[in-house]
Amino acid sequence: MMRLLYFLFFTIFTFAQQTAKVNFTECHAIVTPDYNLRKVAGKVVYHFKVLQPTDTIRIDAKDMNFTEVKINNKPVNFKNNKKELLLFEGFRKGNNSVTFNYTAFPKQTMYFTGQGETAQIWTQGQGKYTSHWMPSFDDVNEKVVFNLQVNSPNNFIAIANGVLQKSMPLDQQFKSWFYEMQKPMSSYLLALVIGDFRNKVIASKSGLPLQFFIQPKDTAKFDATYRHSKRIFDYLEKEIGFKYPWQVYKQIPVEDFLYAGMENTSCTIFAQDYMVDDIGFNDRNYVNVNAHELAHQWFGDVVTATSGKHHWLQEGFATYYALLAEREVFGEDYFYHQLYRTSLQLRNAAKTDTIPVLNEKASSLSFYQKGAWALHTIREAIGPKLFQKAVKSYLKKYRFKNVETDDFLAEIKKAAPTFDTQKFKKNWLEDYHFQTEEVNVLLRKSPFMQQLFEIQQLRKKTVAENKSKFLEVLQSDVFYPIKTEIIYQLKDVPFAEKSELLTLALQTNDIKVRQAVAEFVGEMPLSFQSAYETLLGDASYDTREIVFMTLWKAFPENQAKYLEKAKHWIGGNDKSLRIMYLTFALLSADNQNNESLYAELVAYTAPTFESSVRQNAITNALSINPKDSAVLKNLVNATVHHKWQFSKFGRDKIRQLLKKEGYADLFQSMLPSLSESEAVQLQKLLSEKS
Helix, strand or coil: CHHHHHHHHHHHHHHHHHHHHEEEEEEEEEEEEECCCCEEEEEEEEEEEECCCCCCEEEECCCEEEEEEEECCEECCEEECCCEEEECCCCCCEEEEEEEEEEECCCCCEEEECCHHHCEEEECCCCCCHHHCCCECCCCCCEEEEEEEEEEECCCEEEECCEEEEEEECCCCEEEEEEECCCCEEHHHCCEEEECCEEEEEECCCCCEEEEEECHHHHHHHHHHCCCHHHHHHHHHHHHCCCCCCCCEEEEEECCCCCCEECCCCEEEEEHHHCCCHHHHCCCCCHHHHHHHHHHCCECCCEEECCHHHCHHHHHHHHHHHHHHHHHHHCHHHHHHHHHHHHHHHHHHCCCCCCCCCCCCCCHHHHHHHHHHHHHHHHHHHCHHHHHHHHHHHHHHHCCEEECHHHHHHHHHHHCCCCCHHHHHHHHHHCCCCCHHHHHHHHCCCHHHHHHHHHHHHHHCCHHHHHHHHHHHHCCCCCHHHHHHHHHHCCCCCHHHHHHHHHHHHHCCCHHHHHHHHHHCCCCCHHHHHHHHHHHHCCCHHHHHHHHHHHHHHCHHHHHHHHHHHCCCCCCCCCHHHHHHHHHHHHCCCCCCHHHHHHHHHHCCCCCCCHHHHHHHHHHHHHHCCCCHHHHHHHHHHCCCCCHHHHHHHHHHHHHHHCCCCHHHHHHHHHHHCCHHHHHHHHHHHHHHC
């Protein structure tokens, strides 16, 4: 442990030393990823200024090879320890340049997904380190103006940070895309995407180009996915009070992305899961992620925390401003309901989580949600105008620099001298406890929340005592969570006592209220069948799935009718409704197309599809044919997938199967047909069993 602590201290100290002595200012790079070889090659020019005498200059570079290393246009000796490129001669005090060629086979950070026309290459720097695909700086305090020339196959486009200056043929197979930045950023925000995309450009109210990308297969989902995008941008630029700091803003969905989204400077990448149609929008939409990643363009990209200890300055701010943007879109009641939901999570977490916000080991819940709540308490205490004044001053003073918590609090103190920043810091950032009393006072500012709390108190009474109140509320225009709270309270009540209330709930035609009926109906008498079946047509894939399975179990004599209803359902990007239909159709004794249906189900287990599709399909296919060799081989392939959740699913499922008779021999027989990485993973799992 002491050796590890020494290493971490030495690494941080070394970087701190370098940024004090050497300032890298600008980068021009030519980057050529190779999908087939899972390789990247490039030529890089860095401009830097030596501020103080130094023996060695370090550029982070994981498992890379270098040639033609020159400083100030003269070849120099160098060292490559497979973690860093070490430069120790040829530079002088003042301005310098270093050029080199490099190659790498990135094990992380640059990902090669899909196949054929759906192939994509994309990067994820935060938490993974850009230095796996581009020699750069793991230290967030080193900010550089990056300009990339990205070479892509002719049938694809390349997208990167900054403004596209031009694109031109490189040769018969490749095309070059030239991107330019004007302001510096941390290396973890450097990004590129290569794939088959279409795009649409609209102007913000301030005249900035907003560029929205989409795969050709998803053109029908464009409007629903990017709904409210311009409104969110215009709102945040006005609310923050500091003009959007970059020249362009792009958003690109990629398949099997590691997270919901990533705020690469001027170039947000987000998960394909958020590409939705009008129905999918009601279940899971991009609005919050959209606003969150956009807010990061200020909080994280313009001002960047010096270290993980101050990470809340990025995530807390992005979370809070995303909530404010959602309030603009969905209203005040929605805003307070989201605050309420996160307050419940935080109260519960504080029972076991003793790490405060101001700690690099704090949980995501603390950095994001508690950080957002902390900002809300300041804004409510000093008022929106003074809060905006402080934020604007903070951004202006530290733009394109690195910050710590006290830098922000100092600006709050300037704007609102009577606000006790030390007390705030102690209670919200240094104490792991959740400030429940203060939060409850703030929540009760909302008439909606007051009414929700009032309805929750009725849990202590009988349905008979509450019925008149419930009837009144269900017929009112209150925000849906109050009505769904009533449905939840009825879940264990005998049907005869709640029939009228459930019928009234269905008549609200509110998707969320009707979904609550679908979920909490409990027993299903024949008298309610017809009314309940209307939910199969609701504009919610989640509701349809719940209702289909409830009806399938409750009324087996009508299973053929329900299958016919679901025959053409697909669902969201995970194809959940299609896979559900295939599974239940295969389990039905009446179905005559078992072979083609099963073949389709098995096809969804293959690497040609996203992990969310594959995982569901693998689970269902194995429930029908537990020893299907094709499905099992695709299960093994899951163990080497770049998304840890899916690879964990693969390993856990194989461990589960190996406990059963015959599977060890079956998996053993597959080894010769597997790729090297697949065989290594499977052999490890087989060795565990033995």
